[in-house]
Structure formats: structure tokens, C-alpha cells
Amino acid sequence: TPAPAPDTAGLDALLRTALGQGAPGAAARIDDHRTSYDGPATVHRLAEGVADRADAEAMDTADRFRIGSVTKTFSAVVLLQLVAEGRLRLDTSVDHYLPGLLPDARITVRHVLGHRSGLYDYTEDLFARTVPGFEAVRTKVFTLRELVARSLRHPLTGTPGAAYSYSNTNYVVAGLLIEKLTGEPVRTAYEDRIIGPLKLADTFYVHPGTAIPGRHAHGYLTPDEPGGALVDATEQTVSWAQSAGALISSARDLNTFLSALLGGRLLPAAQLAEMRRWFPAGTGQGYGLGLRRRDLSCGISVYGHTGAVQGFYTYAFTGENGLRSYTAVVNTSNNGAVQATMLRTLEPVFCGKWAR
Numbered sequence: 332t333p334a335p336a337p338d339t340a341g342l343d344a345l346l347r348t349a350l351g352q353g354a355p356g357a358a359a360r361i362d363d364h365r366t367s368y369d370g371p372a373t374v375h376r377l378a379e380g381v382a383d384r385a386d387a388e389a390m391d392t393a394d395r396f397r398i399g400s401v402t403k404t405f406s407a408v409v410l411l412q413l414v415a416e417g418r419l420r421l422d423t424s425v426d427h428y429l430p431g432l433l434p435d436a437r438i439t440v441r442h443v444l445g446h447r448s449g450l451y452d453y454t455e456d457l458f459a460r461t462v463p464g465f466e467a468v469r470t471k472v473f474t475l476r477e478l479v480a481r482s483l484r485h486p487l488t489g490t491p492g493a494a495y496s497y498s499n500t501n502y503v504v505a506g507l508l509i510e511k512l513t514g515e516p517v518r519t520a521y522e523d524r525i526i527g528p529l530k531l532a533d534t535f536y537v538h539p540g541t542a543i544p545g546r547h548a549h550g551y552l553t554p555d556e557p558g559g560a561l562v563d564a565t566e567q568t569v570s571w572a573q574s575a576g577a578l579i580s581s582a583r584d585l586n587t588f589l590s591a592l593l594g595g596r597l598l599p600a601a602q603l604a605e606m607r608r609w610f611p612a613g614t615g616q617g618y619g620l621g622l623r624r625r626d627l628s629c630g631i632s633v634y635g636h637t638g639a640v641q642g643f644y645t646y647a648f649t650g651e652n653g654l655r656s657y658t659a660v661v662n663t664s665n666n667g668a669v670q671a672t673m674l675r676t677l678e679p680v681f682c683g684k685w686a687r
């Protein structure tokens with residue numbers, strides 16, 4: 332049975348709701364392939380509001396932006412390619428590859444990629460106070476090991492291999508694994524293994540640079556104080572996240588990436604299957620290896636990742652076999668109402684107008 336057509340009117344209504352809840356702008360793109368993830372597609376583009384509050388430049392679906400944790404899916408793909416090449420084993424202790432880094436040799440590569448390591452999330456400390464925390468790190472450059480050291484000031488939050496517990500520390504360790512196994516910085520791995528082969532012309536890893544190259548949206552951080560002024564957070568190193576959240580991309584490129592991933596272009600079937608071994612991660616949600624699954628009201632499950640970096644929320648998901656891919660960005664963050672509204676957009680996009 333063909334998938335229901337996207338309800339673009341319902342999607343646009345939700346984007347406008349997000350603006351009413353405090354987002355300066357919102358943009359969304361759907362790439363709807365007929366028979367194959369890399370074949371011809373119907374493209375839907377929607378944009379509301381402004382990319383830049385200073386000059387009221389309109390939001391455009393072509394604008395580049397910071398994708399936050401969607402970076403984790405890129406990092407997981409690189410490591411799973413290394414698994415396919417026989418250079419890494421998922422059920423081997425991280426200690427085997429990075430001796431002495433972690434305090435518990437029971438933590439395996441699979442635990443790290445599935446957020447089941449128990450490693451404390453150092454960003455809890457960094458961003459307990461949203462704007463002061465951001466201002467304190469926005470121009471800072473950390474090493475990946477410094478970020479792990481911040482995590483290890485706290486005990487493990489649980490037994491390695493037990494429940495899912497989201498932690499950025501896991502994808503900092505993933506970055507250290509990529510660098511150790513390839514002998515190259517993570518930027519080279521992203522470029523050689525994903526960005527180049529898929530020709531993702533809007534996708535960049537510029538750390539520790541602070542500028543978003545070319546045409547981009549400004550990102551506005553919502554302060555903790557109700558009614559407080561938005562903070563232009565566009566320029567930052569994102570060194571606090573790196574392999575856990577520092578990539579820059581566009582709606583077009585993320586749709587290409589997810590369609591290729593779920594379409595089987597980036598990983599052999601065995602490794603894609605590993606990525607899709609789900610652990611419970613909330614109601615109607617699963618986490619595999621760098622990949623989220625969300626179950627929708629119409630019985631469709633979608634696969635991708637969300638992103639939250641100062642000034643930008645990203646939602647990037649695709650359906651079965653990567654046929655219909657959807658990316659949306661709103662240029663604010665630290666705003667729960669906007670986040671909830673944007674998660675609802677998956678319904679009209681993948682279930683059509685009967686989902687309202």
C-alpha cells in the first residue's frame with residue numbers, strides 16, 4: 332500500500348504554531364521518492380519566518396544550519412563502516428582500543444553507540460544555566476579527552492549494558508575511536524566516507540571554526556528567564572560537542588544522507604541491521620546505534636535523529652527504505668513548546684492529513 336501523501340497544509344500549520352511559540356523561523360523539506368531512495372523524487376519545500384532577526388531576511392529551506400546530534404548518526408555510520416572493514420568489533424571493550432580512557436572495562440563499543448555505557452553527560456554541568464553556560468564555552472576549544480575527563484568527575488549513572496541513558500559523552504568516545512582507528516581527525520572521516528561519496532555540498536565539519544559557511548540561518552537561544560531576550564548564538568566553536576554535535580548541514584543534505592543510509596547505500600546490510608537493533612528510549616521510541624526510531628499514529632515507524640544545539644532544533648527522519656525523507660529546522664532552542672510542536676510534524680509528513 333502506497334504511503335499516504337504528505338499533508339503539507341498540516342505541516343505548515345504546525346510550523347506557524349512553532350513561530351507563535353517563539354521560533355523566529357522554521358524551514359522544512361520533504362524528498363518523496365517513488366520507487367528507490369536515489370531515484371526521482373517529489374520535493375516539498377516550506378519556510379516560515381526569518382533566518383535573521385536583524386534584517387528580517389526570510390527563512391529559506393536552502394539555508395545551512397548547525398545540526399547538533401544528527402552528527403551522532405554520521406559518527407555511528409563511520410564506526411559501523413570500520414566494523415564492516417573488520418577494524419572494529421561492537422562487543423569488544425572500549426579499553427581494548429583506547430586503553431585506560433574509561434574506568435570500567437565492561438563498557439563495549441556497542442554500549443557507547445547505544446547510550447548504554449552509563450557514562451555521565453558532562454553537558455549537564457556545562458549548561459545547567461543555559462545562557463551563562465553557553466557564553467562560557469562559545470569560543471572555547473576543548474580536546475575530546477578533556478570532555479571525557481569532565482564526565483569522569485561523576486560516577487557511572489548505571490551498569491554498563493543496562494538501560495538506555497542519553498549521554499553526549501558516548502559520542503565523544505566515538506570520536507576518539509574514529510581518530511584512533513583511522514589515524515585521521517573526525518573531519519577527514521566524515522568527508523571521505525560520507526560527505527564526498529554522497530556529494531553533500533552543504534555539509535561541513537569546521538571545528539574549531541565558529542562561522543557557518545555560505546548562506547545560513549542565524550540561531551537564537553531562548554534564555555531560561557521567561558520573556559527574556561533571545562541571544563544570537565550563531566557563531567560558536569561547538570567544541571563542547573564535536574563528534575557528538577558539531578556538523579553543519581542543510582535540509583537537502585540530511586534528506587540525502589538518511590535516504591542513502593536507510594536505502595542501504597552507506598552500510599552493508601549486516602551493519603545497518605546492527606544500527607536498527609532497538610532498545611526502549613521512551614514511549615513509542617527506540618534507540619539503536621546513533622539512530623532513533625519513532626512510532627507514529629498511523630503505524631509507520633520513522634528513523635533518524637533530532638538535534639539541539641544553541642539556537643537550532645533539527646528533526647531529520649526517513650521512512651522504510653529511505654523513500655520519504657524529511658528534515659525540519661527551527662532557529663531557536665531551549666524552548667520545550669517549540670520542541671513538542673516540531674516533533675508533532677512527523678505525523679502530517681509521514682501519516683498524511685488523517686493524522687490530525
Ligand SMILES: C[C@@H](NC(=O)[C@@H](C)NC(=O)CCCC[C@H](NC(=O)C[NH3+])C(=O)[O-])C(=O)O
Pocket residue numbers: 398399400401454458459460461462464499552572575576636637638639640641642643664665666
Ligand atoms: C536532543 C539531541 N541532543 C543534541 O543535539 C545534543 C548535541 N545537545 C544536547 O545535549 C543539549 C545541549 C544543551 C542545549 C541547550 N539547552 C540548555 O542549555 C538547557 N539548560 C539548548 O537548548 O540550546 C538529541 O540527541 O536528540
